[in-house]
Amino acid sequence: MARIGVFVCQCGNNIASTVDTQKVAEEMKKIPGVVYTQDYKFMCSAVGQELLKKVVKEHRLDGIVVAACSPHMHEKTFRKACEAAGLNPYRCEIANIREQCSWVHHDKTKKTGTLKSTDLTRMTIERLKKNKPLKTINIPLKKKALVIGGGIAGIQAALDIAESGYEVILVEKEPSIGGHMAQLSETFPTMDCSQCILTPKMVELSMHEKVRLLTYSEVEKVEGYIGNFRVQIRKKAKSVIEDLCTGCGECIEKCPFKADSEFEVMKGHKRKVIYVPFPQAVPNIPVIDREHCPKFLKDKCGICAKVCGPKAIDYSQQDEIITEEVGAIVVATGYDLMPVESFGEYGYGRIKDVVSGLYFERLASASGPTGGEIRRPSDGKVPETVVFIQCVGSRDPKRGVPYCSKICCMYSAKHTMLYKHKVHHGQAYVFYMDIRSGGKRYDEFVRRAIEEEGAVYLRGRVSSVYERDGKVIVEGADTLSGTQVEIEADMVVLATAIVPRKGAKELAQRLGISYDTYGFYNESHPKLRPVETNTAGIFLAGTCQGPMDIPDSVAQGSAAASKVISLFSREDLVREPILAEVDERVCNACWDCYYACPYSAIEQHPLKGRDGSIVRWVARVNEGACQGCGVCVAACRSKAIDLKGYTDEQVYAAINALV
């Protein structure tokens, strides 16, 4: 016969105001197998826990039910207390009589609340009687991390992990790390030069002995589970042998062919066909753009190979597939900007002097196409009036995206300052809907743009942008004065919405992580688990999760790294034993579970006879990958699968106690 103890918590008045806890405790005494019951004011308090431990020992209990708040709150607390008292922690169960009872009942006579609490506790007692003692599971752990994306978030995450002594592989799609931050001129709110603060980190990363940097590479396939991922990375052919190349740049100089530069944003700005994206690129090794190189298109030219001193050019180089085993993955794939051609009223693509915010960054950047001079694209003149339009695509549920892109208010203010610093007699106008400058020293920054740098802010949207006599006319509204406004400008800059990186959804599917309607990756909990995904061992950093600025991205990079480090700091992985278990005697290998499992935790396992030949196949649960969701249990037609801690037997016992 079981020896079960029942504790009914009053939770101050949270439970006791609508539940007669004493009566519930007395009722429970009548159930066979229950040898001790008590109600108490705060079971979760230190005194309550001590009471629990004392009673377990004194009454030699073999199971505990605590009727209290949701198991999400204090299941761990009470199980730990049980363990301290020498009881298997999985012989402790929680009956939720707060969230699922007292809080939803308003009957001050306590009649309904007491009745329901009695039922809930009785069900839990019957369920507990079928509980088997379980043990946590230890799984070996590969202490090496993969970081996908070499922008500032990825760089920070990789550096932090490497600094704590673990190996890191950083995979970057482009020929150089640096991401969008490398394209920016100066950064808000301190106005320090973006490259000056970024490039030291890039170099530090590339020199770090614990970091393996794979640029021009993409993650093709991810298998496995937390602690034991197997990753396939495609290292695209650079057509340059990295070990031989000295980065002298002779090949780039002599290359006679050009193609559009991705880095300089705007069409018309060219780079060579063999190129590094920008002068401070890391690694400083050029790649050949095979789509535009005549050597690959028509087998002509070959100048780069002739001029290369160390003979590093290799036209026959093939893509390489690298397989790596890692214990954790940080996803930091970043963002794209919404293509603005679809917003006809702003004239982008039609009017040359309408440019994107990122292009303005390049214009203002000392390493940009104009060497840092603000010159408009159409005729190279210095614009004397510039209109900045915020919320292009953002906060526009009808034609764009409903969310706020978060960084545009700040960078538009920064743009007005950069412009004023370079064109002293110029006038900047900003069309905005709201100024969202939440952040340390952010609002002061925007006020400085208005009060000291003289930017005029107009609260309203723009209806049309058109050309007249060499001017760009912007028509819009100023709702603060309740007027329509028409501005004769020389240049228009559009603050376009942040959207997920192209291919974000495909990568998410490869990784087995979830994403929202737009393609931003979902965090496990928006407040309390901001860098974890719902897939154990995969973490998020930076704008792949949603719009955020550089400080936030860096903070997230470090946060994700600290999650990886805390994972690696353990000898091996300790996991809750609430996992699926296959009864191999019953399994008929229909593989419904195999296809149903969202975590690919079901393995097809051959059972072999004495002579080594395969007798039959059965499903087996990979305890590292299983998350205990129970989908396989529902899918199994032969009822061969049970979820430990939530077996059919337990569930039926609970139901039987009710009916």
Add this chain to the structure above:
Amino acid sequence: MKVRIGKRPKGDLVDLIERISGEDPSLCYQCGNCTAGCPAAFAMDLPPHQVVRLLQIGQEDMLLSSRAMWVCVSCLQCYSRCPKGVDISKIMEALRQVTLRRGKDGIEVKGLPVDLLSQSPQQALVAGFRKLVS
């Protein structure tokens, strides 16, 4: 009404008003604290915060055609409430000065009815002359 903004948001008049009043309208972020507390705003065609807004975007005509400056009683409630320290009563005074010096809207003392002159307290008349005749 449509507002056309050329190369500069401010015309000469706005410059003048800024000089006379010594106030910087660009400090204002249009929170509306001034209008909220103004005891005369109910009678104004342009509430105080809009007067500042029109200065910010340089709308001279709308400013000068407004009657708000004459309704303002210079009680300084707006100034005491303003989180940014903009003294709108000074701006209103500057607007009145500019208008009166252009020879517009001034009060002919001779034209005032004798009844009013005989019944009004002397202090009110002096204050009124200061404000309305300049």
